[in-house]
Amino acid sequence: MFTGLSAFPLTPLNANGIDEAAFVRLIERLVAARADSIGVLGSTGNYAYLSVAERARVAQLAVQHAGDTPVMVGIGAVRTRDVLKLAEDAQQSGASAVMLAPVSYQRLVPEEVFGLFEDVTRELSVPLCVYDNPGTTHFNFSDELHGVIAHLPKVESIKIPGVPADPAEAKLRVARLRALIPSHVTIGISGDAFAALGLNAGCEVWYSAIGGTFPKTMLAITRAAQAGDADEATRLVERLQPLWQLFGENGGSLRVTAAAAELLGLVASPCLPRPLKAVDGEARRRLAVLIDELELA
Template sequence: MFSGLSAFPLTPMDEQTIDEVAFAGLIDRLTAAKVDSIGVLGSTGNYAYLSVPERQRIARLAVDRADGTPVMVGIGALRTRDVLALAEQAQEVGASAVLLPPVSYQKLSPEEVFGLFETITGALSVPLCVYDNPGTAHFEFSDELHGDIARLPGVASIKIPGVPADPQAARARVASLRTRLPGSVTIGVSGDAFAATGLNAGCEVWYSVMGGLFPTTALSITRAAQAGDADQARRLSEKLQPMWDLFSHHGGSLRVVAAAAELRGLVRRPCLPKPLRVLEGEGRERLAALIDELELE
């Protein structure tokens, strides 16, 4: 399951409840599009804003609605005790894999992060993907630490935060990291603006926010890269540059994707927990126009 397009849908919610009907509809869109896997309760899945029982409910609903598509469930939490509980829940509901970021309030040391992954992999019967996202987890992995963690039992993939924009530099970056990893561990690119470059540089999987809402659009880039048509993958990504610019301007993809889901009528409004806010005003109008102009689907 650690290849191709792994689509990460929004978890729509307000201050009181999760919109389970809308969430199920988002999962249905992904299975109908035939994405390669689904990643729930990642950053776009708002895991940090959900209680443990709410996270279990979302994981179960995703697996039940996935119609055989592999589901990876995020298990990040501040305390190892809670990560272990979330890992057990994910396995109980039938997750195919788990996704673990080293979440911190107090800044973690490399030894502490290795200890976290060592403890969790020792309690798992499903594969684990390492979530490297310094923007949300506030920890920066070294390649050496990636290599040490990748040799733990059950580690199957690493979700890296983008690659250099220059194709040659991107290939060098991926090749350098790969020398640290066992052959069984794949490298996945995130940061949607970097996806085509990362896939063309040798990443096996795109861990995609765009794919969680517009899977057909994301699949077209993924399949072009998988077929070895690097130019087509690059062209398709460049066509989406206005969206990548919106992501950057608004501090990441979450607020943009949430607003897009509202504009498409796929979720109720509001769909983010306070104090988060979706795009409003001029930004929302620009997004609405882009969805039509770019024919996102």
């Protein structure tokens, strides 16, 4: 399942908790678009703001409504005890895989991160994706640590942040990591603006935040790269530069993605856990224009 487009939907919230009807609509939209897999409870899925019970419910809903589309469930938490419980809940829901970020309050050291993955993989019966997201976890994986963790049982993919902007350097970066990990472990690009660079450099999967709301557009990019048409994949990503600019101006993709889902009527407004807020004002007006001009919907 760790190839192609893995689309990460929002977990929309309302005054009562999870907006289950809206979440199911997002899942069914991804199934209809034929995303290769669905990743729930990543950063776009607001996992850090939900209780263990709420996260178990999200996993259940996703699997129940995804049909034959594989579902990967995020299990990151501050304590190993909670990570293990989340892993158990995800497996009981029928998830095809789990994704683990080394979440912390006290900054973790490499030995602690390895110990976390060692403890978790010892208990797993489904594959695991290593979630490398220093922007939120404040932990920077070395390639050497990735290499050691990738040899643990059940590890089958690594979700890396953006690659260098120069295509040749991007290929070298992916090649350096590839040389340290087993051949069955795929490398996935995240950071949506880096999609073409990563896929063209040899990443096998795109873990896409915006793909959870605009799957058809992001599938077109993925399929071009998979077909070996690097120029077309690059063109399609560069066409979305105004969207990437909005991400950069608003602290990343989440607030923009939430606003896009609200504008399309996929979720009610507001849909984010307070104190988070979807973009509004001029940024929201620009986004509405971009959705139309770029034919994202």
